[in-house]
Amino acid sequence: MSKKKVVVVGAGLAGLSAAKKLVDAGFEVQLLESRPLFGGKVSAWKDKDGDWVESGLHVFFGSYQKIFELMKEVGIYGNISWQTPSIPYLNPGGSGFQIVSNEHLPNPLNLIPNFFFNHQFALSDLLKYCRAIIPVLMRDQKYIDAQDEKSFLKWVNQFGVSENMIQKMFLPMTLSLKFLPISQISAQVVLNVFKLFITNPKGFKIGFLNGSPQEKLTGPILKYIEQNGGSIALSKKINSLNLEEVNGIQKVKSVQGSNGEVFEADHFVFALPTHKFQELLSPVFPDSEYFQNLRKFKGVPVCNAQFWLDKPITQDKRLHFGTAGITPVFADMNLACLDYKTKNGGSMIETVVAPAENIFNLGHEEILAKTWGQIASYFPEGVKGAKVLKSSLVKIPQSVYAPHPGLEKYRPSQKTPIPNLFLAGGFTKGHEFFDSMEGAVQSGILAANALIQS
Numbered sequence: 263m264s265k266k267k268v269v270v271v272g273a274g275l276a277g278l279s280a281a282k283k284l285v286d287a288g289f290e291v292q293l294l295e296s297r298p299l300f301g302g303k304v305s306a307w308k309d310k311d312g313d314w315v316e317s318g319l320h321v322f323f324g325s326y327q328k329i330f331e332l333m334k335e336v337g338i339y340g341n342i343s344w345q346t347p348s349i350p351y352l353n354p355g356g357s358g359f360q361i362v363s364n365e366h367l368p369n370p371l372n373l374i375p376n377f378f379f380n381h382q383f384a385l386s387d388l389l390k391y392c393r394a395i396i397p398v399l400m401r402d403q404k405y406i407d408a409q410d411e412k413s414f415l416k417w418v419n420q421f422g423v424s425e426n427m428i429q430k431m432f433l434p435m436t437l438s439l440k441f442l443p444i445s446q447i448s449a450q451v452v453l454n455v456f457k458l459f460i461t462n463p464k465g466f467k468i469g470f471l472n473g474s475p476q477e478k479l480t481g482p483i484l485k486y487i488e489q490n491g492g493s494i495a496l497s498k499k500i501n502s503l504n505l506e507e508v509n510g511i512q513k514v515k516s517v518q519g520s521n522g523e524v525f526e527a528d529h530f531v532f533a534l535p536t537h538k539f540q541e542l543l544s545p546v547f548p549d550s551e552y553f554q555n556l557r558k559f560k561g562v563p564v565c566n567a568q569f570w571l572d573k574p575i576t577q578d579k580r581l582h583f584g585t586a587g588i589t590p591v592f593a594d595m596n597l598a599c600l601d602y603k604t605k606n607g608g609s610m611i612e613t614v615v616a617p618a619e620n621i622f623n624l625g626h627e628e629i630l631a632k633t634w635g636q637i638a639s640y641f642p643e644g645v646k647g648a649k650v651l652k653s654s655l656v657k658i659p660q661s662v663y664a665p666h667p668g669l670e671k672y673r674p675s676q677k678t679p680i681p682n683l684f685l686a687g688g689f690t691k692g693h694e695f696f697d698s699m700e701g702a703v704q705s706g707i708l709a710a711n712a713l714i715q716s
């Protein structure tokens with residue numbers, strides 16, 4: 263019997279995980295990707311000197327599940343280098359504090375000592391924080407889910423947490439998580455992450471890939487797909503779909519590329535950023551509530567910057583949170599990532615630049631200058647005499663979906679009203695990992711399972 267054909271549009275982690283699951287289930291799978299490289303937001307390419315430029319600084323959290331299973335199946339789980347479970351926060355001027363998981367205490371007590379011995383916050387503040395966090399630990403998921411209509415700011419304000427704590431501790435967290443200030447992010451999203459960090463014994467572990475995602479993550483997954491009969495076509499931007507009616511039921515017959523090329527299949531999985539779904543699907547299904555709801559999802563603008571230096575500015579290989587403003591999360595990748603070791607031994611600082619809304623339209627040089635100014639402020643001693651040899655900036659106008667308050671109820675299922683069309687992407691429902699590498703992988707698997715069951 264000939265295999266059923268599936269076209270998967272979009273070769274980010276969601277599309278790749280759906281394709282992997284589908285080749286395993288015996289389907290003939292073709293991935294179509296608009297860019298000349300696969301991996302989407304987890305992609306990287308080499309500059310003229312052979313150094314890797316990344317779309318984004320990526321780390322794994324110990325609470326992830328399906329992405330680890332997938333990596334084990336493909337034989338690449340060993341490509342993650344796990345760090346000691348602690349996150350240093352740095353203030354301009356170099357002072358700071360850290361959140362360390364105390365291995366001698368059980369969850370959730372393992373994180374509590376940090377808050378009392380960091381000399382950054384008043385005791386009254388810490389007690390208010392504990393009062394806020396206890397309901398998250400004591401109550402069930404229903405409590406967390408019910409907080410979706412509130413912003414995280416509104417949620418912490420209920421407990422009278424001080425501005426100092428909000429700015430220094432929570433703002434870098436929400437900017438790192440979803441690149442959004444705390445007034446714009448749903449409390450449910452942040453509380454879910456707290457729960458995963460605090461209640462899962464492995465939740466607080468942080469891991470880096472030991473090389474580029476092309477070589478250590480997405481590339482090997484793609485190789486697995488190809489070895490199992492799947493294929494990929496790059497530089498194929500899909501810009502329309504053709505419908506047909508079979509026994510009175512509307513189905514997708516084919517998708518069409520910008521150069522007119524047509525790709526037919528029995529089933530289709532769209533694994534695209536949210537705005538791309540709107541471009542493709544809304545005009546075709548203007549009256550469907552399911553597709554109308556997709557319009558509520560918007561991507562957050564974000565930038566990723568890398569700075570190569572002539573000398574090391576830190577000896578600390580951990581992921582850092584920064585409290586200065588637009589550099590919420592960064593790392594010295596010369597130390598954190600084996601294959602990114604610089605030839606001269608100098609630091610290579612990679613940082614997420616968020617919130618990016620107000621600076622996005624500035625020129626690259628201006629954004630890089632602002633960004634470097636903040637990074638340098640965290641390492642006043644280290645940067646003395648250090649020279650930035652080169653830098654890179656990647657701008658993503660609509661990156662991960664923005665989990666604004668009240669949006670949770672509109673997250674779509676992977677199964678759509680069109681029986682042979684399935685969606686994947688962190689914004690689709692059925693998992694608590696939102697738009698992250700884990701969320702993308704879980705959504706791809708859920709889409710593939712829905713297709714297999716259909």
Ligand SMILES: Cc1cc2nc3c(=O)[nH]c(=O)nc-3n(C[C@H](O)[C@H](O)[C@H](O)COP(=O)(O)OP(=O)(O)OC[C@H]3O[C@@H](n4cnc5c(N)ncnc54)[C@H](O)[C@@H]3O)c2cc1C
Nearest residue numbers: 272274275276296302303318320321499500697698699702
């Ligand atoms: C700066 C940054 C840092 C991040 N850090 C972390 C982190 O530390 N940990 C973590 O877990 N997550 C992190 N994330 C989130 C993570 O990268 C994403 O959630 C995940 O990669 C999304 O995967 P996806 O496949 O759903 O979407 P995408 O990666 O966006 O993939 C969609 C693919 O579809 C393609 N496409 C678009 N339009 C078309 C079209 N018309 N036709 C064909 N193909 C098309 C795109 O080119 C792309 O390859 C970060 C994201 C960014 C931007």
